Structures are given as C-alpha cells and as structure tokens.
Amino acid sequence: MKESTRPRIGVLAIQGDYAAHAEALTESGADPVEVRKPEQLEGLDGLILPGGESTTMLKFLEKHKFFEALKAYCAVHPVFGTCAGAILLAREVHRPVQRSLGVLDAVVERNAYGRQIDSAILHADTTLPGGPIEMVFIRAPRILSTGPSVEVMARRDGFATLVRQGRVMAATFHPELSSDRRVHRAFVEAVRGTPAASEVAWCRNAGRAGTP
C-alpha cells in the first residue's frame, strides 16, 4: 500500500470505546470503519479490537459465526487489541477461563490488578521511539507470559503491557485514551507495510519506519 493513501481500518463496534479508537485512527492517518457484522470485515486493511467487556464481546461473537469469521480474518490481516481486545486475541485466558481467538502467543489473566478502584495511569519505557509512554489501565488484564516470537515493547512491574507478534499488536492499557498517538501510528504503519494479499508477508521492521 502506498504511503499516500489512507488505509481503511475496521474497529469492532459491538460495544466499548470504539469511538475513541476511531478518533485515534483518524489522527494517525487511517480511515476507521465500524464493524458490527462479519460481512463488514470484507476489504478492510486491518482491524482494531477495542477496550470494553470481553465477555460481552465474546457472547456477541458466538452468534452468527462471527467468531469464526473474525478468527479467519485475524489469521492473515494486521490486528490490534487493547484491554478486552488483547484478551480476545490471546492464546489462553484465565480468571475465568474463556474462549479466545488464539492469534497472539500469550497467556492473559483478566481483571488482574483488581477492581475499578485499582485502575491507574502509569508511565513506562517503550521500544517505540520518543521516550516513555503513558499507560491508562482500566480494570486491566495482565499478560502472564508470551511465546518466543512475541516482542515486548513496554512493561509494568516486569509484565508485558504492549506486545507485537508479526501482524498482531496488543496492549493491556488504553493508548486510545491518551493524547500520545505513537501506538496507533505504529499499527497504521504496520497495516501500510502489509501486502493487501491474504498471504502473510509481514516485514518485521515496517512498524519502525517513522512517520511523516
């Protein structure tokens, strides 16, 4: 995809902060598209699974073969999940054990830091250029472990909070609720660097190319 064109990136809009993601995408050089039905995945260059309640999203996906369609989509396209979205992408989910898409080689524990009263805004070093990043945690999950092909881009108390594995990105915090757009820009660049064809030919450094 040419640098000059704005990729069309879907935002799963079952419920959650999909509007905040859509705004972040617009500011990061992409055109957001709300996705509420499986057929709306057609022709999208990438997809974001937003924050919200993962059980609500999961119940919804289990109807009308949406789950299978999403799994097939995520197997070949760039996807980015935040909080509930990261839970949906994981290989394994704990507390409680629940179904997931299994496209990110990670084990995730839900509500791992406690209830809303334990939500927090923290700052941490990141491998993204530009210094430490703000991390907004809302009833956040914890990535307990990651596979060897997963790159950890930021941490909280030693646990990964921002990760990348090929075309798949995930954050246990909410970059869409910060004004810093580096994470969304990295995802949009990853989408630009991925051939539109269904084959998986991810260029590892595409996400680091720097933005105009």
Added chain:
Amino acid sequence: MSETNGSKSFTSTSLRLKVGLAEMLKGGVIMDVMNVEQARIAEEAGATSVMALERVPAMIRAEGGVARMANPKLIKGIIGAVSIPVMAKARIGHFAEAQILQELGVDFIDESEVLTPADEVHHIDKHAFTTPFVCGARNLGEALRRIAEGAAMIRTKGEAGTGDVVHAVQHMRQIVKEMKALTVLSEQELYAAAKEHQAPYELVRMVALTGKLPVPNFSAGGIATPADAALMMQLGAEAVFVGSGIFMKERATPLDVENNPKEREEAVSRAKAIVAATTHFNDPKILAEVSEQVTGTMKGLAAAAIEESQLLQTRGW
C-alpha cells in the same frame, strides 16, 4: 498529567480513570439485578455491567417505604459471582452509603433518585471518591451541575420502574436540544447561558465548543424492550440502563429465575434481545429479528397516569 489544577480538572488522573471506565461501557446494557442468579443471567446474556439492588424501581414504586442502599452482603455476593463491573446505588446526598459502597469495591456508584433522598440540598461531593459516579439528569443544567460535583457519567432519569420510555425520550431530547443550542452562541452569550442553565460557565463553554457532554451520556428510566433501547441510542444515548424491564413479570412481581425454567428463559430472551438491539440500534432488520425472539414483556405503568408527587425524577435538582 499534572494535578496542579486540583482534582476537578478534566485532565486529572482521577477523573480520566473514572471517565475511562464509562468509555468501556459504551454501546452496552447495564442491567438491574436483585440476586446472584439474575447477575449470572445478565452476564451470560452480554450485559456490560450489573446494578446490584435489593428491589428494582418497579417494586420500590409498588411497595413504598424508604428505599436505601442494598445490603453489603448482597453486593459482595454479586461481585463474587460475575467478572463484569458491578454498580450499586446510593441515596442522593448520602455520602456515608457511598463510602461503604467504595469500600466494598463497587466499580460505579449511582447517586440515584430511585432511592429515597437523604439530603434535600446537597448532592454527594463525588470528587472526594476514587470510585466513579453516575447521576441522573432531566436537562442540561442538571447534568452539568452533577458533572461539576464530579459525576463521570450522566444518564437520563426517565421515570424508573414504569416500563414507559416517554420520559427518558423527553429528557434525552431536552439535553441534546440544549447542547445544540449552545453551539451556535457567541462567546459573550455563554455567560448568560451559564446563568440560565444554573451551571458553571467553564462546563457550559466546553459543551458549546464540542456539542456534547464532557462525560459519557447514557439513558435510563423506563426502557423495557429492544425497540426502546434502539430508540434511545438513535436519540443520542451512548449506552442504556435497563431496570425493571428484564426480570419483572407483573408490576411488583419478579420472574422466578431460580425455580421456574420457563420464567428463567423469558428473562434470558429479554436480556439477550436488548443487548443485541443496543449494538444494532441502527439496523431495523436485526431489530425486527431480536424483537421477535422476546417472550413476554414487563406489563408496565403509563407514566402519564402517575401523580406528580409520586414521580421519582423530581428528586434531585
């Protein structure tokens, strides 16, 4: 983010976290539940959150008496039974009830006109809490006064416990209309507008600039069917609360979801249909399908037939 402006600034960490949770609940349904079994049904049906109560508004209306915060034992039981956020109601102005709810680990406190008010002058100072608050409003001025006090979410009051959506519609239309009107005013006209709305100038100005509330705007009070939920979403609500509409049979009698499989199934069908309608609020084809799946609807009480003195929405100011 600096907190030098005090905790009342919209860039403060505390308020960003509170509004952050409200953001996560957008596009979803928050359901009133009176026991663990109802909470499980709500979660299973796809509710984004449950409101733990001893009596839903329809029962409070029918039975009368002083309606207070739910027993902590009930709230703890529900917190232990579901993984979604749990809300609970405190009486208007009853900050001690709110302190107890925060201590229990409730995720959102509803300072609610459905319960009997504890203070006829002051609402709770919600900035003093770590737990976020939602408050009801009938118009923009009321919404902005609650936001000034620290509410992280506004909901229409509607008329709770009736199953009649007419007042929720009236309140949402009123708030949206008043917000639109502010956007065309000049800077110098905003001072008088703040006076008319009896709301802080800074908040009135924020609405004038953006055309929307600085916190999420949800709807409650009389939503009983999938079509009601879709109506409120199309009118501008960002999510809906459903109180008596899911688990009530007659006015003051809940469906027996614990012992009667048929009545359990009825509650499940209502809950699932309202969840689907809230996501697909703009898709009449899907709305028709999910409406058909509902078995039975709360009987309801026409809001126009209620005497002025019996209205819940006039509580709070």
